[in-house]
Amino acid sequence: MENLTVEEITQAVGGKLLCGDPQTVISYISIDSRDIQENTLFTPIIGERVDAHKFISQVFEAGAKAAFTSRGEIVDRSKPHILVENTEAALGDLAVYYRSKFPVPVVGITGSVGKTSTKEMIAAALSSRYNVLKTAGNQNSNIGVPLTLFRLGPEHEIAVVEMGISDFGEMDALVRFAGPRTAVVTNIGVAHIGILKTQENIMNEKLKIAQNFQPGQPFYLNGNDPMLKIAASNYPENARLFGHAENGKQCDFTYYAKDMYIRDGMEHFTFVWPQGETQVVIRQLGVHNVNNAVVAMAIAMEYGIDPETAAGGLYGYEGVAMRQQINHLKDGIKVIDDTYNASPDSIKSGIEVLKLLDNPGRKIAVLADVLELGDMSRQCHYDTGCFVAQSGIDEVVTVGEEMKALVEAVREHAPHMLASNFSCNADAAEYLKKIVKPGDAFLVKGSRGMRQEEIVKALKEYLS
Known part of the structure; x- marks a missing residue:
């Protein structure tokens, strides 16, 4: 980031400087109290669970030079406090100003x-x-x-x-x-x-x-x-x-x-x-x-x-971590790490990649709940299960309450396909360790909140 002064920032966001030197130089913007670099302006975001205003004192002690505030409280008069109506909106207003440069x-x-x-x-x-x-x-x-x-x-x-x-x-x-x-x-x-x-x-x-x-x-x-x-x-x-x-x-x-x-x-x-x-x-x-x-x-x-x-x-592009990254493990076993996030559509894409692998063994999808689907959740999981049932893979292993609808669809439309549901990643990982065979290929995928990377880690450690 190019240098900005506190005075320039205050004007850009329509704020009011409560205290501190307006010529203080800022060259880094942070919303994370653990991420304080040289010449940092801290932007305390008010979230559903935490109001980051409570960290302003902490970030000043860590070396931050200035902070936005919508509370109007002054923690350290030697440091610039920029009063704004909404800190998240101020972050956006500052971005618009900075982008214009x-x-x-x-x-x-x-x-x-x-x-x-x-x-x-x-x-x-x-x-x-x-x-x-x-x-x-x-x-x-x-x-x-x-x-x-x-x-x-x-x-x-x-x-x-x-x-x-x-x-x-x-x-x-x-x-x-x-x-x-x-x-x-x-x-x-x-x-x-x-x-x-x-x-x-x-x-x-x-x-x-x-x-x-x-x-x-x-x-x-x-x-x-x-x-x-x-x-x-x-x-x-x-x-x-x-x-x-x-x-x-x-x-x-x-x-x-x-x-x-x-x-x-x-x-x-x-x-x-x-x-x-x-x-x-x-x-x-x-x-x-x-x-x-x-x-x-x-x-x-x-x-x-x-x-x-x-x-x-x-x-020359080699892909992004936790997004359809293919891990080659012992005995010709392959694990597609697609654990960063999930939606019904991306699960279907993941299944298609699993089908394309040239492994000699079985193709097994390990899937966890897709979150943030609201009232449509059960229907979306069931519909995704219908897709899995028609995909021709060998087995589906699921984690989470919502995935029970996917398993139900698989059992109805492809009774020959093995389909199981577990309440946690640890139980699913233990099951996979018991059934894995040389040449098998796994797709591991779920919403970020389901932490499916735990299953990838367990398989990699077991098969190392």
């Missing part, structure tokens, strides 16, 4: 599934020519996007920003912060349907990412998603469909993949654009990753990178 183009990415992988692939393709700032991890919220923007510096030539929403109106704020010039919508699923209620609502909120676009600004929509393909007609001067040709059919997308096949554990395909074709190889399996690579190629070309160079950038 760096006129770099921003590529915004949203969607129900695959935002992080798409962000990483786009960044990999663009990095073949540019110095790219990208969202760290999945800092894609009203708090995460500002923290991403504060990392902008004069060295950056383009930014790739993940923009995730879970409620009405959130995309409006993210667009105000990031000001994307190019946008991508990966797909429309049922993540957060407990709050947004319908897929139509989910789509409409995500499409707001392009709300400020002028005619001709590129808006990339996944043409393999039926809802987005229809929605594209509402953006006749902006929409560019991307995806893959299905079953050898003709494809009318602007950018697409054809002739897909797997060799040496990698996806190979022909990338097609209006003026030509080129061969692309990626290290990630699954048609969803092919789609991610296609839009990455398209955006790289938009910013003047030739397709061969962009393809080289994609080939």
Whole structure:
């Protein structure tokens, strides 16, 4: 982060300096009392369980230079306290001001599934020519996007920003912060349907990412998603469909993949654009990753990178931890660590990757509850179970109360498939240790709150 003064920050957020030197220099913004670096401004977020104002004294002792406050309490008069109405809103206002100092183009990415992988692939393709700032991890919220923007510096030539929403109106704020010039919508699923209620609502909120676009600004929509393909007609001067040709059919997308096949554990395909074709190889399996690579190629070309160079950038991308990472263990056993998070749609993608593995043994899905589905939870889990039943895998092992509906569906529609449910990860891990055989392959996946990485760790330790 480039230096800002407390006076500059106070003016940018419409705050009031209660005490301290207005010329104090700030070069780092933190919302975490454990993350205090040189010249830090601490932003205490008021959460459902904790009001971080109580840590202001602690962060000053740790070396923080200043703090926002909405309480008006002064902890140390020698340190600047900036009074604001709402600390989270002030963080966003400051991000808008800071972003205005760096006129770099921003590529915004949203969607129900695959935002992080798409962000990483786009960044990999663009990095073949540019110095790219990208969202760290999945800092894609009203708090995460500002923290991403504060990392902008004069060295950056383009930014790739993940923009995730879970409620009405959130995309409006993210667009105000990031000001994307190019946008991508990966797909429309049922993540957060407990709050947004319908897929139509989910789509409409995500499409707001392009709300400020002028005619001709590129808006990339996944043409393999039926809802987005229809929605594209509402953006006749902006929409560019991307995806893959299905079953050898003709494809009318602007950018697409054809002739897909797997060799040496990698996806190979022909990338097609209006003026030509080129061969692309990626290290990630699954048609969803092919789609991610296609839009990455398209955006790289938009910013003047030739397709061969962009393809080289994609080939060097090795994936993201806990997102379909394939672990090769003893006796030819493979474990797909896809434990970072889950939705019904991403479970289906994970199952497809499991099916693509060339292991000689069984294919076993280890799945835990998908959270935040609200009143739709049982139906979503049951419907996902119907998909699992038709997938042709050998067994499904589940953890959690909600997964009982998935097991019920499997037993009804595929009585030959083994399906079990456990109340905790430890019991599931012990069961897996008893049944594992040489050549088996496992997919391990669940919502972040289910901590499925515990099962991956147990298998790796047992099979090391």
